Amino acid sequence: MLKRHFSCLLVVSAVLLSAAVASADAIIADHTICGPFGSIPESVIDEIQAHYRIFYGHTSHGSQIVTGMSMLYDEDDLFAYNAGDTTIYLTEYGDDLGHNGDVSWVPITRARLDNPSYDLNTVMWSWCGGCSDNTEEGINIYLNAMSDLELDYPNVLFIYMTGHLDGTGPSGNLYARNNQIRAYCEANNKVLFDFADVESWDPDGNYYPDEHDYCAWCSDWCAEHYCPDCSSCAHSHCFNCYQKGKAFWWLMGAYLMGMSSDVQEGTVVPGALLEQNRPNPFNPVTAISFVLDGRSHVALDIYNMAGRHVRTLVDSDVSAGEQTIRWDGRDDDGCEMPSGCYFYSLATDDTVETRKMVLLR
Secondary structure, three states: OOOOOOOHHHHHHHHHHHHHHHHHOOEEEOHHHOOHHHHOOHHHHHHHHHHOEEEEEOOOOOHHHHHHHHHHHHHOHHHOEOOOOOOEEEEEEOOOOOOOOOOOHHHHHHHHHHOOOOOOOEEEEOOOOOOOOOOHHHHHHHHHHHHHHHHHOOOOEEEEEOOOOEOOOOOOHHHHHHHHHHHHHHHOOOEEEOHHHHHHEOOOOOEOOOOEOOOHHHHHHHHHOOOOOOOOOOOOOHHHHHHHHHHHHHHHHHHHHHHOOOOOOOOOOOOOEEOOOEOOOEOOOEEEEEEEOOOEEEEEEEEEOOOOEEEEEEEEEEOOEEEEEEEOOEOOOOOEOOOEEEEEEEEOOOOEEEEEEEEOO
16 A cells, blocks of 8 residues: 655655656657656656666657767766666667658558567657648558557557757647647557657746747757757757756656556555546636545645645544635745746545646746
8 A cells, every 4th residue: 555654755746757647648858857857766767767668769850869868877877778777778770751642651560569579568769850741631540550560569559759949839730730749649549659749938937929949948948058069969959958858758657657567665656536636727816636545644735846745634534524725826935936837736545646737827
C-alpha cells in the first residue's frame, strides 16, 4: 500500500508524473513539465532505462529531441542512452512524416517492428515542415495511420507529435493542424509529444504564440539565466533542444507510471476520484472536488510549474463522499500567485492523483 508519509521528493515526482496519467487521460509532454523535470526520482529513471527500445524517424527538426537528450547525458550519466544494456536503446532513421497524406513512413515502421533483431517497443516520428502546409484531410491520414499501427502492434507505444513553430501564429494553418492533432490525442487518450508547445513558452510562463522554431525568446532567456550549451541545435537555440530533451524523459516516465498495475512505494495509481477544477482557467477563485470511497487522511496541495509547494488546502481526516474545496489563487502566506499553470495533488491513504489548472489574472 502506498504510504501517506513518503518523502518530499516522491511527492513532487507524483505531481510531475501523475498529472499525465490520472483518470486514464492522454499523456501529453508540453512546456508545463520542463520545470518539474529535475524532481523525477532516480528509481523512475532506472525504470525508464530498463524498459525502452525506441525507433525514432526524424530529419533535422526532429533531431532537436536527440540533441536535448545528449545535453542531459553530458550533464549526468543517469540520462545515458545507447550506452549498454542498462540504458535506453535508441535507433534513428533519416526520414520524417512528410507532407499532406504521405504515409511512406508506415511500411518503414512495420519493417522495423517485424524485425526481431531490433526488439522495439516504442515508435516516434517527427515533422519537418510537414504540418505547416498540411490539410485537415492530410492530418487525418496521419492520425488514422498511427491508429492502425497501434491496433496491429498492441504492445508497442506510438508517440504522436505536433509540428514545429513556423511564425504564422494563431491565425496560421500550422496552429489549426497542431490543434487538430492535440484534440485527437486528448479525445482518444493517446501519447503526445507537443513539440510546438515546448517552443511556445519560456520557463517564466510567458507565451509566444507568434514565435518561430528558432526560438528568439531562448536567447533573451539565456541572457539572464544559466543555460547549458551544445555544439548545435538544428534550426534553433540550444535551450530549445534542452527543453525538448527534458520533455522526452518526462514523457517516458509518465507512460511507465501509467502502465504500472502494481501499488508500490512512491507509485502513482488511480483511486479516489479527483475532478477537474471549475472554472478552468480561473480568476481568482476555483473549486476543486474529489470523492472518497471511505474515510481517509487527505492532503490536498497546490504546486507551481517548477514543482514548488504553493498552498496546502487540506491536511486532515476526511469522511467518505464528495468534497469541494476552493482555492483563491493565494499561497500559504496569503500572497497572490501570478498567472500560470499549477498542479493540484490529492494524496489519501493509498492514492495520489494530480491534475493541472490555469490561473489567469
